[in-house]
Amino acid sequence: MNRFSDVELAGLPCRIVDLPAVAGPRLARLPWLHRVLLENLLRCARDGDAARDEVSRWLDGAPGDAEIPFHPGRVLMHDTTCGPALVDLAACRSAFAEAGGDPASLNPVLRVDVSTDHSLAVDVFGRADAPARNMEAEFRRNGERYRFMKWAANTMANLHVHPPGTGIMHTINLERLARVVTTELREGVRWAVPDTLIGTDSHTPMINGIGVLAWGVGGLEAESVMLGMPVTMRIPEVVGVRLTGRLPDGVLATDLALRVTQLLRTIALSGRFVEFFGPGVSSLSAGERAVVANMAPEYGSSSGFFPIDGTTLAYLAATGRAADHVALVEAYARRTGLWFDPEAEPTYAETLELDLGSIEVCLAGPRRPQDLVRAREVRASLAPLRRPDCVPAAAPDAVPDAAVAIAAITSCTNTSDPRLLVAAGLLARKARRLGLKAKPWVKTSMAPGSPAAQRYLQRAGLLEDLEALGFGIVGYGCTTCIGNSGALTPSVQEAMETRGVLPVAILSGNRNFPGRVHPQIEAAFLASPPLTVAYALAGDVDRDILTDPLATTPDGRPVRLAELWPGGAEIDAAMAGAVRAQDFAPAYDAAEASPAWAGLDAPDTALFPWDAASTYIRRPPFAAIDAESRLGRYSATPLLVVGDDVTTDHISPAGAVPATGAAARYLIERGEDPADLNVFSARRGNWEAMVRGLFTNRSVKNLLQPAIPPGSTCHHPSGEVMPLWRAAERYRAEGRPVVIVAGDRYGMGSSRDWAAKGAALLGCRAVLASSFERIHRSNLVNMGILPLCLPPGMAPRDLALQVSDAIVIDARAERLTPRCGIPVIVRWSDGTDVSFTATAAVETRLEA
Ligand code: SF4
Incomplete structure (x- = not known):
């Protein structure tokens, strides 16, 4: 199979993966996003890689359960997910130096862009000086964190921090970072390749609106990609949404996105990707497509992909991208089969129809x-x-x-x-x-x-x-x-x-x-x-x-x-x-030149100088080199039992640290101003504050004892009601493993790695749930916590668990394979028990 061709694209000599030559007429049957994944596999996999053997089966429409490595071209993070990742990297640098290594050698190997957008609060509104005053508060509250981020940008290669005020990460990506098609030099040869990325935010697929394949991952998975590991995945099933007609006058992209969300939530999408096709696609602007793509996590998918077409090119030109680059994008997409055809009918795992003319204001x-x-x-x-x-x-x-x-x-x-x-x-x-x-x-x-x-x-x-x-x-x-x-x-x-x-x-x-x-x-x-x-x-x-x-x-x-x-x-x-194309680059340049950011005094030493008194940045215990495995056969106490639709927001809140509560008390005892405790998302570099906020959302009930306050449990056998973190400490001291039990869609919502880190700090060895949302499942695995799916039809309430019950789990490392059965026995305190087989929610051999 001749994989590569040397071609001239818009006057530029380049090497490409020649998808039409590899696939022949079978290319037309592949969804466009599969074509991007195939290009990546053919370009990055080495001869002899097992995954490459799957290409023929894939092209013949029977990809099976093959695992493929995906090498994204870049990583996108924001200040609250980059914070923990960079704290981990800083801790690894410290640990590496203590083991005799050179800390300066530990750097991201891919370009990593970090936005500083997630902490800005609306303290002042409705007056002309609101932006200045809110930004002042932003720097006052987060100066220490931002100095840490600036330290990372100063000392780590490939890390680019976009200062506060530069905009929201997905907009920055749309208007400034995304190339759609990019070029790279490898061993002296210029390659033209699709622009691809992963982001530590579930709305990363917004960029799918302009034909860039990207999806959200947990912070922990992103850390491994930053350090050169591929994303390992099964070849995803793709659901096609065939769009026809056009939006009625007065109906906007928001209305369409909400209708698409409602429609797609009627089918099972976990682990599947979504692509839009059909004649209706051409009636949508790139901006409208991006709105629909943005809500991919809300409709339960990893993506909402719109292939490249003339509208994509028009968007690139309208946001100030150079004409020769826009010409390259068109030439590459047409040459490699990535160009959209509104009449084409690729083969999808499932197809839904949506008439744009039926959408109403909603x-x-x-x-x-x-x-x-x-x-x-x-x-x-x-x-x-x-x-x-x-x-x-x-x-x-x-x-x-x-x-x-x-x-x-x-x-x-x-x-x-x-x-x-x-x-x-x-x-x-x-x-x-x-x-x-x-x-x-x-x-x-x-x-x-x-x-x-x-x-x-x-x-x-x-x-x-x-x-x-x-x-x-x-x-x-x-x-x-x-x-x-x-x-x-x-x-x-x-x-x-x-x-x-x-x-x-x-x-x-x-x-x-x-x-x-x-x-x-x-x-x-x-x-x-x-x-x-x-x-x-x-x-x-x-x-x-x-x-x-x-x-x-x-x-x-x-x-x-x-x-x-x-x-x-x-x-x-x-x-x-x-709207003028020449506004975009100058607006971003002006925002990047933030004097407040330039004035931050950040260290530029290879090792971060940890401050034991800091309430924002603490060296985390999970970056230790000798962490013990959480697998094995053990009898666990249920620490917490929750129902359906528990989101990562419920597990680990992002908003304001409430003035009363364990996290507030912890911070106030360390000298923080009770009137300005900042938001949890800004405290993610301090695990001791974060652990005190876990599950404290007032709509989360601990079904072990629904009347007790949120974020607490009843310790057994003492019968004392106490915060979860306190009970977890006590169980750990007593040598007793703990687990969490949950209902459907556990971990839906944001990609928040702290939701999994929190469970790890509570000492959880497994989470048993009716079902998991994709990114949280992956984050749990990355923290060494085994996600286990309860048998179909079994809900936490059916088990009627009490703190005095025990859950015996046989998850020995040697028997763990993707989606294998894991024997579980629930032993109720009245002496009765029930046995069942849970399914390990582990997707790939690498995860296992
Ligand atoms: S969806 Fe996420 S990235 Fe976008 S504005 Fe909201 S919090 Fe920020």
């Missing part, structure tokens, strides 16, 4: 992103969450029940596509002209993913309109989307406390699990940026926003949404005059 919520609701259904969807004793508002200006407490234009999901921000600006302009205002109790904010947003919104004159309604820019970072929404307005706080009002968040984000957006908010709806502005004008969600009046003009005329909503042609016209 929301999702109030507790899960897959729960699509139409505007008329919003009120009813809140019924189970309302307090029956809520005292109604006595005056027209009092905070009503189901008040909009937060209205946030936030998140990479819906702020990376200029069309959505321009649509929000146009709605704000019309509302402003009618004299409408956001209700005074609503916390309004806009935090774009791109620093270029300010330029195009200002040029269109729309920034002023948004500011007039309270939606001025508060900064460039994740803010409300990750839960850094800051305090609610005092009037909402008071209404909650004195009248039992249910506060609701409306955000243009991708997740709305209870407590995700704000610890006191249990109900949140995902919506497009213009709909978010509309709800701020309304002030509550107790209406059909599409048909009922949402506000009244100063002279008493009711205004409905239709009067404000911008049409497609209007948005196009505003975009044409405002």
Whole structure:
């Protein structure tokens, strides 16, 4: 098989993997993302690799269970996932030096880009100096962490840190980092290759919107890739979503993404990839595709891939990529079979149909992103969450029940596509002209993913309109989307406390699990940026926003949404005059030149100078060289039993460290200001603070004793109720192994490696669950914790576990193979027992 060809692409001589020559007519049957994986395998695998033998079977449509190595070209991380990874690397450097090695030789071998976006909070909003004041607080709270990151960038090769204020990682990737096709020199030969990456964030597949294959992995897997290991995977099944038609006028990419999420959650997607194909793809802009691709983890997939076509090229040109590079992308994609054909019908494991013309303006919520609701259904969807004793508002200006407490234009999901921000600006302009205002109790904010947003919104004159309604820019970072929404307005706080009002968040984000957006908010709806502005004008969600009046003009005329909503042609016209290709690079350059970052005084020694008094950066115990295996045959005590849909946010929170609680007490005892304890995501370099926050989300019940406080358990045999970490310490001292038992979709949500590190620090040897979400499963394996799937149909509640029961697990290392059966016996304290075979959720031989 002749794998490689020397060709000229857009005038550039290069070597390529010649997919058409290798596959012949069979290439047309492969999904495009399989073609990218095949290119990677053929380019990177050595002669004699077993995986290469699978190529023929793969091309014949029967890939079986083969494992393939995937060598991504780069790694993307953010400040809260890079923090633990870099702390681990710094600890490994220390351990290596103590063992006599040269610490400076330990570096990432791939390009690693780190965004500094996940910690920015909305402390100040609705005023011109909000971005400056929020950034000031950002550096005040996180200076020590950022000095550590700067140390890493100073001393480690291939590590590039994008300072605070540069934007959100996935937007940076779309607008600045992604090449789509790239070139690299190997032994003096220039190769043209697809741009590929992995990211330590579950929304990494947003870049699939422009034909770059990428997905989210846990921080631990990323660490091994940074150090030169491949991602080992089974050749994934690909589900094809065939798009037809076009979006109706006034329907936006957000509405499409929410509908796709709802549709794909009706099928089993765990471990499978998704690709969009069919004639409808060509009617979507690259920005719209990226919105849909972003929500891949919400629909349960690793990817939402859109192949390369003319729209991709137009996006690259519109964001300032050089013309000769855009020409290279086109020439490469056409030559290698990676160019999209809207008439093509590749062979997918399963195919779904979606008519774009059927999509309506919608929301999702109030507790899960897959729960699509139409505007008329919003009120009813809140019924189970309302307090029956809520005292109604006595005056027209009092905070009503189901008040909009937060209205946030936030998140990479819906702020990376200029069309959505321009649509929000146009709605704000019309509302402003009618004299409408956001209700005074609503916390309004806009935090774009791109620093270029300010330029195009200002040029269109729309920034002023948004500011007039309270939606001025508060900064460039994740803010409300990750839960850094800051305090609610005092009037909402008071209404909650004195009248039992249910506060609701409306955000243009991708997740709305209870407590995700704000610890006191249990109900949140995902919506497009213009709909978010509309709800701020309304002030509550107790209406059909599409048909009922949402506000009244100063002279008493009711205004409905239709009067404000911008049409497609209007948005196009505003975009044409405002969005310029030459804005993007200068906007990023200006943000990168952050004086606050330049002024950080960071060490440049090969070894990081650990500070024993630090409350942010502590040398972690799991970077030890002599860690013991957690496998074997053992009898364990159940430390914690939880139900379905426990997310990584529930396991290890990212938001504010609550002023009361074990983590707060620990920090205050070490001199921290009780009024400014920062967010958990900023504390991930301090395992002692993090372990105290595990499972403390108030919606997580320990089914061993549901009445005890969240984050606690009942120690056996003492019967004392205590925090999980304290009980774990006690069981460890008593030499007693512990396990966690969970329901379906355990570990869904963010890629948060701390959710697995936390379980490791609690001493867990295994987690038994009805099912696991992909990245958390992999993180558990990487921490040496065995994920075990309960037999089909068995749920934690069926086992009726109590702390006095024992779970005997026979997971000896020598018998562990991918997806093997693991004997388990549950011994209840009344002397009875039940035996069953759990399945090791270990996917590859390397993991085993
Ligand atoms: S999804 Fe939200 S938290 Fe994640 S990168 Fe995007 S903005 Fe940040």
